[in-house]
Amino acid sequence: MISPLAFGLILVSSISFIVYGLTCIFSVKMKEEFKRFGLAKFPELIGVLEIAGGIGLLIGLYFPFFLVLSTGGLTFLMFMALFFRMKAGDTFWQSSPATVFMILTGYLFVVAVNL
Secondary structure: OOOHHHHHHHHHHHHHHHHHHHHHHHOHHHHHHHHHOOOOOOHHHHHHHHHHHHHHHHHHOOOHHHHHHHHHHHHHHHHHHHHHHHHOOOOHHHHHHHHHHHHHHHHHHHHHHOO
């Protein structure tokens, strides 16, 4: 059974990843950021992965396998985001969203594995 804390974190994460994924796909400013990271060809792919992960978190509330899959994938995605931000020379503050979401989804991964 998912704790109320984990349930709330899953809802917040899901909404965040879906919104951010849509931003990756449709925002001109975000496409410029991806160029800065050396990932100019990938904003749509990353956006779709984030949307799929966010939806997977919601499905995972009912089917734990999807929670494991989604949290694991999103943790890896945020690890890579942090890597590319550091490579681009971003400050700690600029990298903090990726760091926070990597830790958050990593925590949810551990919760999901132990369900």
